[in-house]
Amino acid sequence: MPATTSQTPQAATMRAEIDTLRAIVCLILVLHHMVGISPAYGLELPLDHPISILSHTTEDMRMPIFSFISGMVFARATGLWPDARTTIRKKARRLLLPMPSVGTLFWLARRMAGTAQPPLPLTYVTSFAHFWFLQASFLIMTTAVLLVCLVGGSWHRHIAAGLGLLGIAWWGLGLIPLPATNWFSITDATFLLPFFMSGYLTTQTPNVRQALRSAPWARPLGALLLAVGLFIGFRLATQDLILTGTPRRLLAIALGFSACFGLLMLRPHQARLADIGTKAYVIYLFHVFFTAAVTLAWWQLGTPGNLWAVTALGVLLGMAGPILLQRLILRSPVAAQTFLGLPASKVRDVLRKEKERAPAGARPSNL
Numbered sequence: 001m002p003a004t005t006s007q008t009p010q011a012a013t014m015r016a017e018i019d020t021l022r023a024i025v026c027l028i029l030v031l032h033h034m035v036g037i038s039p040a041y042g043l044e045l046p047l048d049h050p051i052s053i054l055s056h057t058t059e060d061m062r063m064p065i066f067s068f069i070s071g072m073v074f075a076r077a078t079g080l081w082p083d084a085r086t087t088i089r090k091k092a093r094r095l096l097l098p099m100p101s102v103g104t105l106f107w108l109a110r111r112m113a114g115t116a117q118p119p120l121p122l123t124y125v126t127s128f129a130h131f132w133f134l135q136a137s138f139l140i141m142t143t144a145v146l147l148v149c150l151v152g153g154s155w156h157r158h159i160a161a162g163l164g165l166l167g168i169a170w171w172g173l174g175l176i177p178l179p180a181t182n183w184f185s186i187t188d189a190t191f192l193l194p195f196f197m198s199g200y201l202t203t204q205t206p207n208v209r210q211a212l213r214s215a216p217w218a219r220p221l222g223a224l225l226l227a228v229g230l231f232i233g234f235r236l237a238t239q240d241l242i243l244t245g246t247p248r249r250l251l252a253i254a255l256g257f258s259a260c261f262g263l264l265m266l267r268p269h270q271a272r273l274a275d276i277g278t279k280a281y282v283i284y285l286f287h288v289f290f291t292a293a294v295t296l297a298w299w300q301l302g303t304p305g306n307l308w309a310v311t312a313l314g315v316l317l318g319m320a321g322p323i324l325l326q327r328l329i330l331r332s333p334v335a336a337q338t339f340l341g342l343p344a345s346k347v348r349d350v351l352r353k354e355k356e357r358a359p360a361g362a363r364p365s366n367l
């Protein structure tokens with residue numbers, strides 16, 4: 001199971017494309033938390049408001065794309081799975097250290113704002129806010145690593161395909177009962193399994209990956225998949241299409257795949273976005289503090305100004321705030337490990353690459 005580590009021009013271009021995708025998903029994620037999941041949250045917009053419709057159109061696409069990209073990067077990083085203990089330890093540090101540290105800060109901020117929420121200890125072991133993605137991703141990665149180590153490295157693609165199908169059967173078709181309590185976001189992990197494993201298999205199947213990137217039909221098909229997915233998402237957001245139960249879950253999976261493979265085949269690549277995409281993790285962790293601050297200030301001031309301008313300001317601060325915050329965090333190795341899951345050696349590497357990065361370009365980053 002070879003890992004791609006060389007930085008050939010093609011590899012650098014592929015990495016820049018992935019980072020561009022990360023930035024795009026960060027934008028729609030920050031918009032989602034600015035608007036809120038329903039009229040009771042965020043800007044408290046009615047469901048038929050254009051900004052609300054814009055946000056909810058991508059509801060079934062945001063986290064599948066994140067998970068798909070995680071699967072692609074995970075396949076490059078794990079190599080031949082030489083040491084399950086090392087791999088799991090690294091993923092625990094990267095995912096499970098920021099989860100309680102940043103999650104606790106967010107819990108305290110919401111408590112100070114008077115928001116009802118579960119007891120703090122419960123947030124460490126069940127789904128809480130957007131931190132569920134960290135728990136679910138750790139479960140997926142750990143399960144994959146252990147299964148490959150138990151069964152054998154030569155079966156890694158079969159295991160990935162099996163886990164992806166398991167997610168469709170478990171979450172999509174409901175063939176296996178989901179737990180009553182979403183312990184460690186296991187329900188969310190079953191939803192993300194098909195996307196993570198598809199990203200993994202895409203990286204680990206070079207012929208397929210190359211065809212999806214460079215075949216003459218790739219970009220037209222990618223545009224079609226994405227357009228159809230957005231159209232269906234728009235109809236769901238406007239409630240012109242109403243589905244429940246198994247059909248709705250299967251449609252969510254289909255929309256996730258349309259976005260993942262549509263964007264992969266379109267190969268968007270923009271230097272500024274790619275640079276932002278290298279900061280996707282810190283944006284993911286901390287953007288809610290900045291969007292919440294804008295929303296709270298807007299309410300406290302009596303909802304002044306144009307709503308589109310307020311939304312744009314929230315998205316801008318939700319993207320830029322965490323990037324500036326990362327610069328402060330990286331000054332302290334302890335803070336970098338606590339809040340970003342980065343060891344001291346990695347902090348030095350990140351700082352070196354930040355100094356080397358040209359102002360006009362977006363050099364690939366290992367973040």
